[in-house]
Amino acid sequence: MANALAAIVGLGMIPCGKHLERSVIDMATEAVYLAIKDAGIKPGQVDACFFGNVLAGRLFGANTIGQNVFWEVGINRVPVINVENACTSGSTALYLAYNMIAAGQAEVVLAASSEKMYVKNAGLVDAGLDELDTLLGLAAPATFGMRARRYMEEFGATEKQLALVAVKNRCHAQFNPLAQFREPVTVEEVLASPMVADPLTRLQCCPIADGAAAVVVCSPALAKRLGRAVNIEATVLATGDYANPPNLAGFDTVRRAAHLAYEKAGIGPGDLHVVECHDAFTITEIMDYEALGFCPVGQGGKLVEEGHTKLGGRLPVNVSGGLLSRGHPVGASGLLQAAEIITQLRGEAGERQVRGAKLGLVQNMGGDKDGDIRACTISILSTW
Amino acid sequence: MPGIFTLPPYDDEPPALLGGFCPVCNAYYFPRPKYCRACLGPLKETRVGSEGSIYSFTIVRKKAPLGLPQPYGVGYVILKETGLFIFSLFDPATLDKLRIGLPVRLAVNTLGVDINGSPCLRPYFTPMPVMSDPGKI
Numbered sequence: 331m332a333n334a335l336a337a338i339v340g341l342g343m344i345p346c347g348k349h350l351e352r353s354v355i356d357m358a359t360e361a362v363y364l365a366i367k368d369a370g371i372k373p374g375q376v377d378a379c380f381f382g383n384v385l386a387g388r389l390f391g392a393n394t395i396g397q398n399v400f401w402e403v404g405i406n407r408v409p410v411i412n413v414e415n416a417c418t419s420g421s422t423a424l425y426l427a428y429n430m431i432a433a434g435q436a437e438v439v440l441a442a443s444s445e446k447m448y449v450k451n452a453g454l455v456d457a458g459l460d461e462l463d464t465l466l467g468l469a470a471p472a473t474f475g476m477r478a479r480r481y482m483e484e485f486g487a488t489e490k491q492l493a494l495v496a497v498k499n500r501c502h503a504q505f506n507p508l509a510q511f512r513e514p515v516t517v518e519e520v521l522a523s524p525m526v527a528d529p530l531t532r533l534q535c536c537p538i539a540d541g542a543a544a545v546v547v548c549s550p551a552l553a554k555r556l557g558r559a560v561n562i563e564a565t566v567l568a569t570g571d572y573a574n575p576p577n578l579a580g581f582d583t584v585r586r587a588a589h590l591a592y593e594k595a596g597i598g599p600g601d602l603h604v605v606e607c608h609d610a611f612t613i614t615e616i617m618d619y620e621a622l623g624f625c626p627v628g629q630g631g632k633l634v635e636e637g638h639t640k641l642g643g644r645l646p647v648n649v650s651g652g653l654l655s656r657g658h659p660v661g662a663s664g665l666l667q668a669a670e671i672i673t674q675l676r677g678e679a680g681e682r683q684v685r686g687a688k689l690g691l692v693q694n695m696g697g698d699k700d701g702d703i704r705a706c707t708i709s710i711l712s713t714w
Numbered sequence: 715m716p717g718i719f720t721l722p723p724y725d726d727e728p729p730a731l732l733g734g735f736c737p738v739c740n741a742y743y744f745p746r747p748k749y750c751r752a753c754l755g756p757l758k759e760t761r762v763g764s765e766g767s768i769y770s771f772t773i774v775r776k777k778a779p780l781g782l783p784q785p786y787g788v789g790y791v792i793l794k795e796t797g798l799f800i801f802s803l804f805d806p807a808t809l810d811k812l813r814i815g816l817p818v819r820l821a822v823n824t825l826g827v828d829i830n831g832s833p834c835l836r837p838y839f840t841p842m843p844v845m846s847d848p849g850k851i
Contacts, residue, residue, distance in 0.1 A: 456779070459829050462718065462745050463801050466836065467788045467826075469779065475772025476789055483770070483814050527772045575799040578770050578790065701790060701799065 334561035335432035337553035338711070340369025340546030341672050343665075345508045346657045348448045349540040354386045355395055357542035358444030359402040365440065365544040366403060370556060373404040376546075377436035380411050380426045382419030382443030384661040389449055399442060414661070417610070417696030418567070419443055420543065421664025421707035427547040428565045428709075437552055442544035445659035455538075455660065457698060471535050471611070473698045475527030478613035480578040482529070484628070487616065489529060491631030493520035495612035496533050496654050498640045503651025505641075505682035506670075510539050510657040520612075534612040539657025543665035545672070560672050563689075564594035565709040576701025581614075584621035584695060584706045591691070591708040592623075599623035602645060603687040604674045606667040608695045609652040618693060619647070622708075641682060649674065649682050664694040668709060675713040688714040718745050719822050719837040720761070729822045731793070731800065731837060733762035742796040763793030763800070765819045766839070771804065771812045781827035787812055791839050805840035817842040 342364025344357055358381070366373065381396025396412045415422040420443030427439035455470045457463060481487055497517055503509040515533055523532040553559035568587035592598055599622060607622065609615040616630035624645060625633045633639055639647040650656060650670035653663060671690035673679045689712045697704025720730045734746030734757030741752055744762045749755065771789025778784035787804035789812070804812060805821065818839035825836040 476770040480770035
């Protein structure tokens, strides 16, 4: 679209998996290198950098590491900003890069993110020991177990409908060489896998992962010269409202972010060709459908059951395999999700290409607080 | 977890959760924040509830943190006294009884360990005792 204020011209990522021999910095450096090469720019052209990560401080005592990463590819002197925003850290880096360019303060900005999670004795992801909820036993799967149970109670969704999200996304992952788990699964296998947090079984919870991704964001004028640009029609970030009572059966904060993103981009959900949404658990994808306006409230289970969101359906969702197949390297996931939409809009997704995809949406969310989410980012990207 | 529940011994009053109350806004909070979020005025420490019903719950079956039993139950309880929805543990001995809408009451007992690894008191909700059938008396 002619009026987009910034564009993505470079993409780099490494496969998600168990990279025991690699550090957070090492993985990030490769992703940034690949993004720079992909864009065809020189390190000296970069005006600023944002780096997303969540766990390196907690797991390795490594803080403020964006500077290390960018210096490995010859970038110094310009502003480097480290970003921590739970599972939206990577997409928040993109949000900040976009805004810096849209404000006319930079012409080329790097947004990168990396996460290493495969370490010994890692527990479930939680909000930190300074939170009362954590001290009372709240961890990520519990949050979504409670959501799933409440959602099923209010709308009559079935265990099979939940399982079908995992089945669909694993089916997509067969065609994504960068996904961590690529074997198809059946509804029966999903439901028979060990229970993690009722009613969510293991195959309904995203696995952890080590991974990294980076994008080069630039002004429309430079994008025109570089080519292969993916326009950023809108990118928004919403914070939870933490209302009491909370609504565990719907993502009100995602809905608020979606309204804003659609308004900014001047499009509606019916215009989209391809979507990546935050399927950290099967229930989240179903609730995301509703919050993003793909179906009425309470109909998300039916939407997946009728096949509308699979590759070849009316609106393919998580064609990459999603977090459920790729794994969820928390701080890096937002950019990995964006990477799939960028790849799709460039027409470079191979066997999983959504034909004619010109307009895509990526939704990422993170953190839990008071029965709400801490952050939700939505970006709408195009190549028309 | 200092200051979020009344401490034993419990004589006449049952254990209760302690939160904040803003007399200007007539608003209850749990746990008690530093200021009223609506008017930024001071909050009074107040009992926010001893009883309620289950809004939703789950049973966590993996990697129990902080010395909690495995499995353990958590969920949201709607407090009868103030209408607040609060996150809580459930009685580890009654996990099979949990269902949405179940009436529950607060208990405080040693459950798990604190961040230093020492056994500590935690508040949790347990099903209300079932009333004996008056017809049988």
